[in-house]
Amino acid sequence: MEPLIQLRNLEKVVEAGPNKFFLLRRINLDIQQGEFVTIMGPSGAGKSTLLSIIGMLDGAWSGDYFFLGEAVHKLNVKKRNELHKANIGFVFQSYHLIDNLTVFENLEVPLSYKNVPHKERVSLVCDALDRFHIVGKKDLFPNQLSGGQQQLVGVARAVILSPKLILADEPTGNLHSAQGEEIMELFKKLNDAGTTIIQVTHSERNASYGHRIIQLKDGWVVSETATAGARATVSHPA
Amino acid sequence: METIWQDVRFGVRMLIKHRIATIVCVVALGLGIGANTAIFSLAEAFLLHPVPFENSDRIVALVDSHVASQDSGAGFGPQDLNAVAPATYLDWIKEVHSFDDLAAYAWDEVNLTGDREAQKVQDFKVTANFFPMIGVQPLLGRTFLPEEEEPGRNQEIILSYGLWEQRYASDPNVLKRVIKVDGKSFNIVGVMKKGFDFPMPAEAWIPLALDVKERLRRDNRWLWVLGRLRPGVTFAEGAAEMQAISERQAEIYPDTNKAWRLQPQPLRQFITGTLTRQYTVLLMVAVGFVLLIACADVANVQFARITGRTSEFAVRTALGGSRWRVVRQLLIESIMLSLVGAALGLFLAQWDIQMILAHMPPDVARFVAGWKTIRLDRNAFLFALVIAVFSGVISGIAPSLLGSRASIAETLKEGGRGSSVSRTRHRLRGALVVAEVALALVLLVGAGLMVKGFQGLLNVNESYAPQTLLTFNYSLPEVQYAPAAARLNFSEQIMRRLGSVSGVQAASMVTYVPYADGGGINEREFSIEGRPLTQRGATRTAIVETVAPNYFNTLNIALRDGRLLSDTDGAESPQAAVISESLARRYFSGENPLGRHIKDGKVEAEGKWMTVVGVVNDVRYSWIVKDDVPTIYRSFRQAPPFYTTVVLRTAGDPLKFVSAARAEIAAVDANLPLYNIKPMDKVITESIVGIAYVATMMAVLGAIALVLASVGVFGVMSYSVSERTHEIGIRMSMGAQTGNVLALVLRSGMLLTVLGLAIGLPAAFLLARALSSLLYGVQAADPAAFIGLPLLLFAVAGIACYLPARRAAHLDPLRALRHD
Numbered sequence A: 001m002e003p004l005i006q007l008r009n010l011e012k013v014v015e016a017g018p019n020k021f022f023l024l025r026r027i028n029l030d031i032q033q034g035e036f037v038t039i040m041g042p043s044g045a046g047k048s049t050l051l052s053i054i055g056m057l058d059g060a061w062s063g064d065y066f067f068l069g070e071a072v073h074k075l076n077v078k079k080r081n082e083l084h085k086a087n088i089g090f091v092f093q094s095y096h097l098i099d100n101l102t103v104f105e106n107l108e109v110p111l112s113y114k115n116v117p118h119k120e121r122v123s124l125v126c127d128a129l130d131r132f133h134i135v136g137k138k139d140l141f142p143n144q145l146s147g148g149q150q151q152l153v154g155v156a157r158a159v160i161l162s163p164k165l166i167l168a169d170e171p172t173g174n175l176h177s178a179q180g181e182e183i184m185e186l187f188k189k190l191n192d193a194g195t196t197i198i199q200v201t202h203s204e205r206n207a208s209y210g211h212r213i214i215q216l217k218d219g220w221v222v223s224e225t226a227t228a229g230a231r232a233t234v235s236h237p238a
Numbered sequence B: 001m002e003t004i005w006q007d008v009r010f011g012v013r014m015l016i017k018h019r020i021a022t023i024v025c026v027v028a029l030g031l032g033i034g035a036n037t038a039i040f041s042l043a044e045a046f047l048l049h050p051v052p053f054e055n056s057d058r059i060v061a062l063v064d065s066h067v068a069s070q071d072s073g074a075g076f077g078p079q080d081l082n083a084v085a086p087a088t089y090l091d092w093i094k095e096v097h098s099f100d101d102l103a104a105y106a107w108d109e110v111n112l113t114g115d116r117e118a119q120k121v122q123d124f125k126v127t128a129n130f131f132p133m134i135g136v137q138p139l140l141g142r143t144f145l146p147e148e149e150e151p152g153r154n155q156e157i158i159l160s161y162g163l164w165e166q167r168y169a170s171d172p173n174v175l176k177r178v179i180k181v182d183g184k185s186f187n188i189v190g191v192m193k194k195g196f197d198f199p200m201p202a203e204a205w206i207p208l209a210l211d212v213k214e215r216l217r218r219d220n221r222w223l224w225v226l227g228r229l230r231p232g233v234t235f236a237e238g239a240a241e242m243q244a245i246s247e248r249q250a251e252i253y254p255d256t257n258k259a260w261r262l263q264p265q266p267l268r269q270f271i272t273g274t275l276t277r278q279y280t281v282l283l284m285v286a287v288g289f290v291l292l293i294a295c296a297d298v299a300n301v302q303f304a305r306i307t308g309r310t311s312e313f314a315v316r317t318a319l320g321g322s323r324w325r326v327v328r329q330l331l332i333e334s335i336m337l338s339l340v341g342a343a344l345g346l347f348l349a350q351w352d353i354q355m356i357l358a359h360m361p362p363d364v365a366r367f368v369a370g371w372k373t374i375r376l377d378r379n380a381f382l383f384a385l386v387i388a389v390f391s392g393v394i395s396g397i398a399p400s401l402l403g404s405r406a407s408i409a410e411t412l413k414e415g416g417r418g419s420s421v422s423r424t425r426h427r428l429r430g431a432l433v434v435a436e437v438a439l440a441l442v443l444l445v446g447a448g449l450m451v452k453g454f455q456g457l458l459n460v461n462e463s464y465a466p467q468t469l470l471t472f473n474y475s476l477p478e479v480q481y482a483p484a485a486a487r488l489n490f491s492e493q494i495m496r497r498l499g500s501v502s503g504v505q506a507a508s509m510v511t512y513v514p515y516a517d518g519g520g521i522n523e524r525e526f527s528i529e530g531r532p533l534t535q536r537g538a539t540r541t542a543i544v545e546t547v548a549p550n551y552f553n554t555l556n557i558a559l560r561d562g563r564l565l566s567d568t569d570g571a572e573s574p575q576a577a578v579i580s581e582s583l584a585r586r587y588f589s590g591e592n593p594l595g596r597h598i599k600d601g602k603v604e605a606e607g608k609w610m611t612v613v614g615v616v617n618d619v620r621y622s623w624i625v626k627d628d629v630p631t632i633y634r635s636f637r638q639a640p641p642f643y644t645t646v647v648l649r650t651a652g653d654p655l656k657f658v659s660a661a662r663a664e665i666a667a668v669d670a671n672l673p674l675y676n677i678k679p680m681d682k683v684i685t686e687s688i689v690g691i692a693y694v695a696t697m698m699a700v701l702g703a704i705a706l707v708l709a710s711v712g713v714f715g716v717m718s719y720s721v722s723e724r725t726h727e728i729g730i731r732m733s734m735g736a737q738t739g740n741v742l743a744l745v746l747r748s749g750m751l752l753t754v755l756g757l758a759i760g761l762p763a764a765f766l767l768a769r770a771l772s773s774l775l776y777g778v779q780a781a782d783p784a785a786f787i788g789l790p791l792l793l794f795a796v797a798g799i800a801c802y803l804p805a806r807r808a809a810h811l812d813p814l815r816a817l818r819h820d
């Protein structure tokens, strides 16, 4: 099967005054369809940066990026957005819910950009509320929720459209362990059903849900290791 | 005091720092305050100083109005005010207690001859107590003596300062002169002070002398009566007593008084006139709206600025500054803004007033009470100062209260976003935009209707091509032309002579051309043979025009039925009359008016019955009166006039024919002055120049409102985009495309706009109703105004939303996500 993601010599540079500053250096990475990959590394290593490039929110980098064989580095902004919209769901480190919308409306946001008919929207949202046990909170605003509950909504929002790829930046960072586990279980279930997942985490425990750990440091990939749970179907690059 | 000075200095620094916002605010406030100050100066002149003497508060005008006219308008539009008859006035003097003096005056026009060139003069006949009652002393000589009210002894004249200056070169010995007034010898006994022209536009005064026969008349209403309230009596008490007297008279003399109701008015109100007052109030409301819109703009800018300064306020609070200090700091800043705005506003007002003064034809200005006193005076400066402080406070109060509240909340909250303060602020800003759009719509619709109505006024007269008509008046002296044959001979001669001037296509005459006297209408009572009035006190009225038979063709007035007047309708032939369609419709509905007999005046009045020989189209006489006015035309050969208007149809510019016309008339009577020499289109535009002013000012105010409201929409949407940057980042990461973001911002901006339009439309409709009774040709339900103007506002607001929306759509999602 064609890899979902292929990165070749991907680099990101920012200019800070007269100096150039590398955030990512010569990243070569293949992620197969159906994989569950964990990115780890110290703070400031470039994990979030890499995730937003993979998530096509960031277009300012050099190198090659193929998504399902399509050359992302050759796409214009509009095409890239289309690809992103069609395939990727995000879970953010700091929730990123919209303050002026209720939980219900927050969950509706991604649907509204994919022209899902109203009836279907409502049923999808109700579904997600159900799955995450937040039905009772559907009319509350984000600032009326605890941090953990907010992140629960964030995860629900990312998976609501059943995307091919879920990108999660420390999804459980603010959740107590039981809730964290619940989400990891959910990710695993989604992964079992075929969704590719890339997560950033500092927790070994969370990493153990995945197949492979990529270590990042100062913008370099320093190691790749398979976890115990890795499945035979997933091939590792040498 | 020290700390206030600190606040001021800091405020100056802040205003300089946010230069663009400061300029927007100052210009908005300058426009608002300037417009208000200019209109204030007009209102001050028209409403407060219309009378050129002091202590006019105790003087009351005792005017009558016809019952039939009272239930027409709902407080809007012209009021029908009338003079009273001599016998009525004399009864009042005997009966009234609440007034210590009643004086009367009457309009008059005379020819001055005998010493210099013949000159037509606007004078007033006044009772001897007229000047003492209003407390006015002459500059030279004396006012009238009681014995000069006797007929035959009334051979005195008082000159206005202007007439004295112009005709006698301010000769100090003028009092010894004897001049001919309408051919009779009069002594000049006084000269009034400069600027005194009461009643407007007096150039001279002569004693009012009532002969025995005249003193008994109750049907001839020509005296304007003023009364001075006794000390301690209020206007309401005096008015009530007068009304009681008037009602008693109506019972005793039902034939003449039943249909009338006395309407006492404070002199100022009476002099200003209902229309001037209503249009002034209309403009005051309009400029008030503009100021409010400007204040909303400033408030919005302040909101945005304050949000960017929350940390400054937090620091101030942390350093022990009270909430009041923070509020005060912000208020001082917005008051400083509006003071600078006021300085700009005064310049604009000065310029505006100069424009207003420069464009008014002098012939019209002399009829506008208070016109001469229009200027930016101390009161206007004070007014500008007061509204500047007022605007500063109202545009600063909400932002500063919320700003200071946020500073405290800021220190307490963890999340920052989505606090109740910011939501309140958001809603308030939205509400300001809604209000701005609503106010702007009301103004725009008002302006649109005024302009359209004005256009209509001009167009309605196009049928007779007024630009190639020359008109002028003369008035034959009574003594010399007392025999009808003399007047007939004179008229025949000048018609023949003027008609043969080369380039004159037709020479004709009529008593009053349409729109003469600024649109006032001179209706007279008439009677129909065999049709007595069924109701006591009822009257039939019409304009009675004495014309040359070619008048209809000269003004393109089409024949509807029967025949026009002809040259064979001479002095010896049966009296013929042509009536207007509206007269036929109103008084002969369902029957054939041809062959019926009508008479100028009451049935028992002397004068022969006229036979109706034709019906012609109506001519619009005035912009004030909405309906066509019934009109009777008769030939000058059957009623040779003293006073007439000559109408010449010319080839090309009518003014080129003035000297030829003068020469022809001088050849017949060298002493006869001609006056009101004007092309017909000028007669029309002068009569509607007031409307032109109001329409122009409304249009300018509407345009300002449109600009200010769209600045408001732009400001709020730009601010909202920066406030929502984070949200927009999230949405982009959720798959929102450029178009989605564009739509998001546009939608919220246009929602506010539509809300504003929805609130503004009913208000605009109410205004339109008021305007439609104020101005002929304005329809309350004007589809162009009520569809086109909201669309215009919508489109302009759309552009104002589009710019920030486009900026939002091109945000970098990563940066937006990191934005806080």
Ligand SMILES: Nc1ncnc2c1ncn2[C@@H]1O[C@H](COP(=O)(O)OP(=O)(O)OP(=O)(O)O)[C@@H](O)[C@H]1O
Pocket (backbone or CB within 6 Å): A014, A023, A041, A042, A043, A044, A045, A046, A047, A048, A049, A050
């Ligand atoms: N636009 C930018 N301009 C300059 N520096 C940037 C920019 N974006 C990120 N950085 C820097 O790049 C480095 C990597 O940031 P990144 O957010 O990817 O780290 P991270 O690995 O996700 O860290 P953490 O575990 O704390 O989330 C950081 O030092 C950050 O300050």
Ligand SMILES: [Mg+2]
Pocket (backbone or CB within 6 Å): A047, A048, A049, A093, A169
């Ligand atoms: Mg990170």
